[in-house]
Amino acid sequence: MAPTNLELVTLGHRIRHERVARGWTLDELGAQVGVAGSQLSLIENGKREPKLSLVQAIAHATGLEVTDLLAAEPPNRRAALEIELERAQASPVFRSLGIPPVKVTKGMPDETIESILGLHRELDRREREAIATPEEARRANTELRLRMRERDNYLPEIEKLAEKQLAAAGHVSGALTHRTVSIMAERLGFELLYVNDLPRSARSVTDLENGRIYLPPASIPGGHGLRSMALQAMAHRLLGHQRPTSYADFLQQRLEINYFAACCLIPETNGVAFLQQAKKDRNLAVEDFRDAFGVTHEAAAMRMTNLMTQHLGIRLHFLRVDGSGAISRVYENDDLPLPMDVTGAVDGQIACRKWSARAAFSEQNRTTEHYQYTDTPAGTFWCATQTGTTADGEFSISVGVPFDDARWFRGRETTKRAVSSCPDEACCRRAPSELTSRWEGKAWPSARVHMQMFTPLPRGNFPGVDDSEVYAFLERHA
Structure with missing residues (x-):
């Protein structure tokens, strides 16, 4: 050499x-x-x-x-x-x-x-x-989304790793308990500690020297958040992650730890068996999948994208859309015509007003899923949408499939139908001609400024995390 x-x-x-x-x-x-x-x-x-x-x-x-x-x-x-x-x-x-x-x-x-x-x-x-400019970060995120689309959002190596860890901890079926998560941590040499003074910039902190994973004392109802955060922290160790050297590396690691947590909360073997039976019964539904494994609606919907193409042969899409119509999380391998910028980025783009993901916000009854067929330039799609609210405002979670695959889902009988011609601006972004002629030049709205417009991209190996806070926290607890 x-x-x-x-x-x-x-x-x-x-x-x-x-x-x-x-x-x-x-x-x-x-x-x-x-x-x-x-x-x-x-x-x-x-x-x-x-x-x-x-x-x-x-x-x-x-x-x-x-x-x-x-x-x-x-x-x-x-x-x-x-x-x-x-x-x-x-x-x-x-x-x-x-x-x-x-x-x-x-x-x-x-x-x-x-x-x-x-x-x-x-x-x-x-x-x-400064491991990425905003433009580099968007490109890295787009490249990662396209790579996962090519793999049908399925990572078999992490699926196997999760099932192995669950079996070693004694988990057989049903919702994953906090106790089992603690056993999994102990087998890796870590203790789970719940504290009130976590750094505001961190969701969890792992003390590698003393074998501790620090978590907040409370989370969303059902505890899914706490289990998921603990599993994500463990995943870094199990997957052999090193300090990220680029924003693309950071995003890849984040995807992998989220995937591992999802595999543990809804194991492949049990999850696929549940979905196969539901398909046989022509009764596939996100809410049933959610309740069977004790996770959030969003987690169940996203987990479907990992398993349904690989094991059921169904292509589908997933959308999380906020109250303003902006797409905050997305996956598709069914050719849904997503809005995107010139770089191919979808996150932050505005979803069509005619889509179920936006139409559901106007429903009076939001306790059940909203079902809808939508005709688009790429064909007709069926969607099931559930809305929710957080401190940051409203959001909707949608799972949809091409028309022919709607026959496997609950809610396929819906008569609600919409027509979307987006990205044609005449579809929903341009006001009708009569309203334009009536009000153009006579309106002066006060625009709501989104502060993220002025926020620089988070810096550091772990973007957005304040190292001084983390080190001070660890010193207090050491």
Whole structure:
């Protein structure tokens, strides 16, 4: 294996150190080992790889072992500083600035090199913190969505891992209990602790040194949130995650830990058996799936996207839409014509007003699912939509399928039907001509400004998490 540039630089510094320590010039050492001083200079500067026979000759001349010359550690502090500076100035981050590198001379004080290195370290720190621009984050999210679409939102390796962990903890069937989750944590060497002072920027904190997973003391009704958060924290360890190095890496890890938690809350074997029986009975319903495993409506709906194409041969879509009509979470592999920007991003786009995901907000009775057929340019789709409310406002959860597959679902008899021609703006984004002629130029609404317009993308290896809060929290509890 060829030595790296860093190894050549270290070797060169070590040869120079030994030569200077003996008071030899380049030509004097070169004469002893049979090479020109100019060739030896290239080797000392890490510009040329010496043959093993030359390294052996230099070791013999200096009275050292070959292994001493090839040691990875720099020979002294000055050499270490010079090597670190050379590495920093060769980095893509520095080269992208177009600034010429500093040439180190013999007379340059160590303090000067240390000062320059301090600037490089800060540059590197800031680069690692700002791991994505908003545009890069949107592209990374879109690429991840498309990759999962190609896989039908199914990750068999994580499915198997979850079932193995559940079996080892003694879980057989039914809703996953908090006790079983605790046993799973104990088997990994962790204790679950519920505290009132978690950092506001973190959903949970794992203390790797003391084997603790800190969680909030309460969650949404049913406790799904607490179980899920604990399972996600464990998933990082089980999946061997390292600190994310890019926003795409962060999003991939988040998807994987969410997937693992979903696999534990609704195990593949039991979940597929339930769905297969419901399909046989022509009675597939998100609410039944939800109640059978004691999870939220959203978790059950999303879990259907993991299992139904792979095991039931049904393509489908999932939408979470907020009260303003913006799509906040999405999956589809049934060719539903989703709104998207020029980059292919869907999150944040406005769903058609005619779709069930928006129409359900106008229903008087919101305790049951809203069923609807919608004719679109890509065909007719059937949807089941459930609405809900959080502190942030209203939202809807929809699961839908192409017309032919509606026969397997409860609610297929609905007579509610809508026609959507989006992305044609005449569908629902442009006011009728009579209203436009009546009010155009006579209205001046006060726009509601969404603060996220001005919010910078979260920084750091774990975007949005305040390290100072987390470290102070761990110190309090250590």
